[in-house]
Amino acid sequence: MNNLVATVIDTTGIQKYIFGSNRLRENIGGSYLVQSATFEWVKECLLEIEKLELGKVYIFDEETDEFAPQITRNSKIAAELVYAGGGNTILLFKSEEIAKEFTKKITTKILHEAPGLNIVIAHEKLDWDKELLQEVIDKKLIQGKLENEKRKPRPSMPILGLGVTATCNSTGLVAVDTSKRYGIPENDSYLVSREIVAKLKTVDRRHNEPANKKLLNTIFKGLDLGGYAIPYDVDDLGRSEGNSSYIAIAHADGNRLGNRFQNYLQTASNNEDCIVKIRKFSQAVNYAGRNALRAVAEMVINSITIEDNQAVIKYLDKSGNVINKITLQKIDGKTYLPFRPIVYGGDDITFVCDGRLGLSLAAKLLDKFEEFTDNLPDNEGKVTACAGIAIVKTHYPFAKAYALSEALCGQAKKWMKKETNDYEKPIFSALDWHIAASGLIGSINEIRKREYEVQIPELKEVASLVMRPMRSGCCENEWRTWSGFAKVVHELNTHEDWENRRNKVMTLRDVLRQGHEATKQFRQLYRLESLPKFPEANTNLGKEGWYEGICGYFDAIEAMEFYIPLGDSTDE
Template identity: 40%
Template structure:
């Protein structure tokens, strides 16, 4: 009977590690370290331990897993990587000593190269031919053990310094050097940094190489670059600058993985557990790889659509996105992907492009997962868009975007009641005080509990019977477009903004306001609705709030 050891790697405390400072260079480097710790460095650890493994081109970004090598059939194989990426790695070892040696070698690498990063490992034995040891069930058991381990472990408490030490400006930890030799530009401020920040800055450029590698080929003829500084995301002259933090995550990924086990159980003789386990390895590996490709292709679509909307303005002598958002120094794209690969993505962009770019990503993710060659079920994702002032604390902005994405997922489960793409957003004109629910109750609800907002909303209208108005494409987005561009409203922008305050007072006040100023009929979102309210939900508040903060993508052909 073949006995093996299952090993799972997972990163812990990623949010504070990546988003712990407002210096974009550090965020970029931190994201790269997270990626490498569970992919390239894991493969390097296998090699350093002198293990034969199934990783092809393990030192390169286009590494792959050999589908023709199986640990139960190949006696020369010491370790088989089932999948790797997204901060999570699953490996089968021949014995526990090998698994532990691998963890030791990888731990040393992380301590040396990625100070401050926490990676957790857990091991579990499996009897490959035992009917009670189906791999899908053992994987679930391993994940439970890993989760318990992460909860039980005591967080490290680094020494914050003594009376004779100086503090790092980003982390508050003991400074060990200055950033003098790690500057991108000579004019950058010289400052004290800790080992953690030094590690992040050293890997910053490799992060850019990986981004460009995965997004190749870039749109033809483009000479633009991704920024390393938040201030390069495109400031509009005379306006206060905001940045959007966008987090998108695939819906029900756990369910998709569960269905792999169910599908294999139908395809393979249930009594032949060895055959089941091998087929499960093939299918979960393929699933992981294809979802990763779909996510990267969707991100590539975002950059391509952004590039199409860039046009040179002779009057302003600047490159502009949709004739509005400038490219800083006529060079930097107003977007910076931070976390990418797998079913989730996090990127920053100019806030006025936040909803437009999030929408492109959601549409592209749906399209990519539906491709026949991917052999995936049609998949959807939800996005959270947090629009905050340029130098608002990153960690809190990311937490808000994650909460908004979760809110959209809750809407899909409890209100849409079918799998679909959805989005939620929040525009913070000032700071954020309290939870999202508390903010919306305080600022977006009437005293009787009626809600001024429709969000979260579906990406697309469900069908012609959908009369709730809670969809973005051809819904709220169209209403914004009419308020911005329809000749009936072009010269009435102040009246439209004034309507927002009357919407707070209810439908009778809206009717009175529209009559008093002889306003035309409001753009139709819900058939027959004329006074801005449908039941306990306000129809137009979201659209009016976004009028000055949403720039749709317009291809150059449309603007010439």
């Protein structure tokens, strides 16, 4: 009998831990600490097991093609890292004693170096020769012990201070220091708890800024940054003089990738083959996510030009006139990129950028993710994903903006599910967004019902001013696509009928609310044969502005100032 112990580590409340703050530095630090706790620190604690002479350890190297497990092949190996990603880690141990010794070390390290991060760890004995590893992990550990622990969590009662204490501005817990000691300018300094200290250290130059170093060794690896720095704060993301500044937070997530992963594992012939498949699939998805984000970063870098000794990204019409321009922020002699990945690895990706780049970059990310997942080891074709983009004022509460982007991603997924008849038709990538010129009151559904639904004379039912969500890729006989939308926005910005005629565009926006006939009269007044045409659309859309209760142009008008094409066909 070949008995092992399977161990699963799961982090709980990841989103709250990463995005519970309204400060970008703290969000970056939270993301770095989650990734470290479930991967780098796991490896460190395994190596400590080896130092205690409890046996050798085997740590799978993602950069190699050696996918086979070693713990059953080498009697000297006492522990093996099977998989780490997405906040979850799977390990195998030769005995429960070694598994518990590892648990003591990893939990102690997390308590010291990532205060506030909650993890759940479960162990289960496994007969390697008779039991299926996948079933033990899924049913006994994840659906069994881990779920039970999550439903009955031990209450955390942090000591809120004795005597006279001050509270942390971000967490409300006892403050232990001030942020000025961790890279925050003294005039912006605030009180911080142990949790925030740990997060700020990851982006502090005096502590070797490990979060940025990791980003440089993954997403920006091999790219020529041209001397540009990676931003830490939303104020570093770019501005336009005299205009209000906006940022975009984009959150993307793969479609039904977990189902596909489980289906692939079910083809495993034995436990060794199961581990090989886990490693191959996760490695391929991780590479795809990183390569897609790297392609987006490269597109941003390649779009930068120098004008009057300033680094800028410009949107030009055919005559070379500037439609929109981002001036890269320069602080203390450093010029910052208007783009910063926060969460990356696998199919869960979040980045922040200048508000005018969010739509283009999110669409490009989805396109590249499909491209780089086309050759996954299960041979089931490309993986699709959905993205939500929240475009908000620079100092809008970051946590709320992220929550909005996550909700928008969910909206895109729901719409995709509906369009495919509950996945009976081929699934596709989709995106949704919201531009918040002021505060947000209510959920995205409530906002759209309140602000984007109108009663027009031609319809008995309430009509929608928004055409979002939409497909990110082209599709035959489907007009609600990103490429079609981008071309319409580009034409509104650059065509002689619309360029520099802001009053005319705003009049069209008001007229669209009044329905088909009012839009026709608008065209006749301005002698327009058609509004900008959507590829694959019914001709009535260009003539009436509406099709089947959906307005095709309100979104485009709203997005005109928040769209700079990077690598889109509209550049031609």
